[in-house]
Amino acid sequence: MHEPVSGPVYAIYYPMLAALGIPVNMVAITILSRRKCGLSKCITYYLVAMAAADLVVVITGVILNRIIDIYFPGSYLLLTPVCRTKTAIVYATRDISVWLTVAFTFDRFIAICCQKLKDKYCTKETATAIVGTVLALSCLKNIPWYFVYDPLYIFNNLPWYCRIRSVFYTSSLWLAFSFFDCIATPFLPFFIILLLNALTVRYILVASRVRRTLRGNPGSEHNPDPEMENRRKSIILLFSISGNFILLWLTYTIHYLYYRITNTYSYTGYSDPVYILQETGYMLLLLSCCTNTFIYAVTQSKFREEFMKMVKYPVNQIIAFLK
Numbered sequence: 001m002h003e004p005v006s007g008p009v010y011a012i013y014y015p016m017l018a019a020l021g022i023p024v025n026m027v028a029i030t031i032l033s034r035r036k037c038g039l040s041k042c043i044t045y046y047l048v049a050m051a052a053a054d055l056v057v058v059i060t061g062v063i064l065n066r067i068i069d070i071y072f073p074g075s076y077l078l079l080t081p082v083c084r085t086k087t088a089i090v091y092a093t094r095d096i097s098v099w100l101t102v103a104f105t106f107d108r109f110i111a112i113c114c115q116k117l118k119d120k121y122c123t124k125e126t127a128t129a130i131v132g133t134v135l136a137l138s139c140l141k142n143i144p145w146y147f148v149y150d151p152l153y154i155f156n157n158l159p160w161y162c163r164i165r166s167v168f169y170t171s172s173l174w175l176a177f178s179f180f181d182c183i184a185t186p187f188l189p190f191f192i193i194l195l196l197n198a199l200t201v202r203y204i205l206v207a208s209r210v211r212r213t214l215r216g217n218p219g220s221e222h223n224p225d226p227e228m229e230n231r232r233k234s235i236i237l238l239f240s241i242s243g244n245f246i247l248l249w250l251t252y253t254i255h256y257l258y259y260r261i262t263n264t265y266s267y268t269g270y271s272d273p274v275y276i277l278q279e280t281g282y283m284l285l286l287l288s289c290c291t292n293t294f295i296y297a298v299t300q301s302k303f304r305e306e307f308m309k310m311v312k313y314p315v316n317q318i319i320a321f322l323k
Contacts, residue, residue: 007270013283014066021058021290025051028293031310037302042111045127046104047296053097054289061090061286069161080151080159087162088145095138095185097289101245102189103130108238109196113203141184144177169263182256186249193242204235233299240295248288252281 028051031037032044039047065086068077076082111122120126148168151159168174255277258264267275296303 011070014062018062024293025055031306036306041124042122042127045124049131050100056093057289065090083162084146084149088142091142091145092138098185098189099134102192105193105196105242109200236299240299244291248284252285255281
């Protein structure tokens with residue numbers, strides 16, 4: 001992630017990712033901020049914050065940390081101090097995006113499974129406090145990444161690129177930080193999301209059986225159950241977002257476990273399977289910052305309606321002007 005990448009796959013993939021990630025996240029922010037998607041203020045605030053975090057990840061992780069490496073190898077943005085700063089920002093924004101997904105999952109768990117706490121917890125004020133806490137803690141946690149790197153080489157008395165210090169793999173202090181970092185992102189989020197989703201499914205199955213007993217046949221056309229329909233829509237959105245996170249972070253997690261278990265801290269070249277596994281993990285990780293908007297479009301009919309209005313608006317204006 002921190003040494004310059006090379007190869008036509010990366011040269012094509014990352015510009016396409018940036019071209020996709022920036023507009024889709026801006027579209028999500030714009031549509032969700034209008035609050036016409038039938039979502040509560042609390043859910044909307046989380047989703048807007050997640051889209052904003054994903055947008056920053058695309059800018060820092062894809063454009064500043066990847067595209068510039070590939071297409072502008074002589075740029076001063078690749079000087080080691082700048083590279084260190086970019087890397088710390090990338091890790092911080094990555095953590096913000098991940099933990100906002102966890103916060104959203106927990107909020108939906110409270111809303112569905114803990115009715116007594118719902119009115120107190122699932123509010124915009126609580127969401128604001130949690131988003132602010134996630135932002136602050138993520139920034140503080142990732143400050144040490146600035147000090148992990150040495151220059152890859154010195155040219156004209158200037159340090160270029162970032163190379164992980166060898167002491168990072170041997171020092172007990174850095175090992176502790178590395179384990180803490182990977183436990184915090186993504187192992188702990190994995191565990192929390194899977195646990196909350198399992199508890200949510202269990203609650204819904206029990207609640208559904210009870211409601212079917214009380215209502216007879218709630219799925220029939222003559223006896224609809226709006227409460228279960230609302231829960232179904234909420235569950236689809238929740239599982240889509242959390243499942244997407246787990247799927248796209250899985251390769252990164254496998255690579256981390258592999259190089260820690262086997263002590264494989266280097267690779268022989270760009271064709272080395274370890275390098276390919278590492279870069280595939282990063283590619284999928286960064287892709288996760290572009291997919292939530294498509295999830296909203298697939299799972300939320302009102303989001304699709306608002307998106308179509310946004311697309312048709314300039315066309316209608318042009319037609320009206322020509323007439």
